[in-house]
Amino acid sequence: MSWIKNFFLYLSENQMLNKGARRWGLKLGAQSVVAGTNIPEMIESIKKLNQHGISCTIDNLGEFVFEKEEATQAKEEILRVIEAIHEHEVDAHISLKPTQLGLDIDYDFCLANLKEIMEKAKSYDIFVNMDMEDYDHLQPSFDLLDELSKEYDNIGTVIQAYFFESVDNIQKYKDYRLRIVKGAYKESETVAYQDKADIDANFLKLIEYHLLNGKFTSIATHDHHVIDYVKKFVKENNISNDKFEFQMLYGFRKDLQIELANEGYKFCTYVPFGEDWYGYFMRRLAERPQNLSLVTKQVFNK
Numbered sequence: 001m002s003w004i005k006n007f008f009l010y011l012s013e014n015q016m017l018n019k020g021a022r023r024w025g026l027k028l029g030a031q032s033v034v035a036g037t038n039i040p041e042m043i044e045s046i047k048k049l050n051q052h053g054i055s056c057t058i059d060n061l062g063e064f065v066f067e068k069e070e071a072t073q074a075k076e077e078i079l080r081v082i083e084a085i086h087e088h089e090v091d092a093h094i095s096l097k098p099t100q101l102g103l104d105i106d107y108d109f110c111l112a113n114l115k116e117i118m119e120k121a122k123s124y125d126i127f128v129n130m131d132m133e134d135y136d137h138l139q140p141s142f143d144l145l146d147e148l149s150k151e152y153d154n155i156g157t158v159i160q161a162y163f164f165e166s167v168d169n170i171q172k173y174k175d176y177r178l179r180i181v182k183g184a185y186k187e188s189e190t191v192a193y194q195d196k197a198d199i200d201a202n203f204l205k206l207i208e209y210h211l212l213n214g215k216f217t218s219i220a221t222h223d224h225h226v227i228d229y230v231k232k233f234v235k236e237n238n239i240s241n242d243k244f245e246f247q248m249l250y251g252f253r254k255d256l257q258i259e260l261a262n263e264g265y266k267f268c269t270y271v272p273f274g275e276d277w278y279g280y281f282m283r284r285l286a287e288r289p290q291n292l293s294l295v296t297k298q299v300f301n302k
């Protein structure tokens, strides 16, 4: 199966297809995992999730940004999203990617964009999560986080279990609200576990550490084995429900999302929206080739 995974990860990195896909509209089944191409559509999707007691984290999709103009447009759109959260009084916060805001162009330019976003979010008491991308961007992203934390306390980030160094990072950033994930990019064996069993074992280790020692833990996974393990672990260790939440991506395991919220757990859905859906969707196909059924349904049920 790993050739399928590598194939989709390869496609996710193809910049030509990525640019082309923006002109297609939401295609190939992406519409079931992307909550619309614009802010009004996205807000409607969030209102429906909020009705189930599910909060949301909003991702304005975008990658491969190498032009300042494009990064500025992305920043403006995120500022509009923050305004929309406030105006519509929805239960939601922001997820963003440093490369979309210019990290590959110029560090200080990216930092300035992030500061503008943080300032606006803080004025409305909205939390901002910095998503983590591939290994090349790991340290620069932590540098941005360190810099922003000097002025803002409404920021957190992601720890990816496949990286060897995540054990150190979870300790260093224990006073932050952290989302813990397995890791979605193709990484070298010099920096990351390759074997699923090793990644899963490290994932549980990191989750346990942050639940016991950290500020607030977002356990982001569709893996019911992990979810069941966490439910047992928090019970055994008297960790109250306000110290953690489960997170899943929009459109995945919808019944389980609602079930967990109904059981009284905090639940947050990651809601991607926008025209730049291609790389995000290809990574989802890489993770779970069964998601290909989304594509075949779209192609054959015309």
Ligand code: FDA
Residues within 6 Å of the ligand: 130, 131, 132, 133, 158, 160, 181, 182, 183, 184, 185, 220, 221, 222, 223, 224, 225, 247, 248, 249, 252, 253, 269, 270, 287, 288
């Ligand atoms: P995984 O894909 O390992 O599946 C394990 C098992 O769970 C499967 O064998 C199956 O039994 C079950 N399962 C999984 N999906 C299912 C489905 N749809 N239906 C039924 N059963 C299913 N990555 C990153 O590098 N940086 C980031 O910032 C983020 N952010 C992020 C936010 C959120 C909210 C989520 C959920 C994920 C991320 N990720 C991420 C992606 C993450 O790193 C990881 O690639 C995916 O979540 C896939 O791993 P899982 O833990 O979900 O299960």
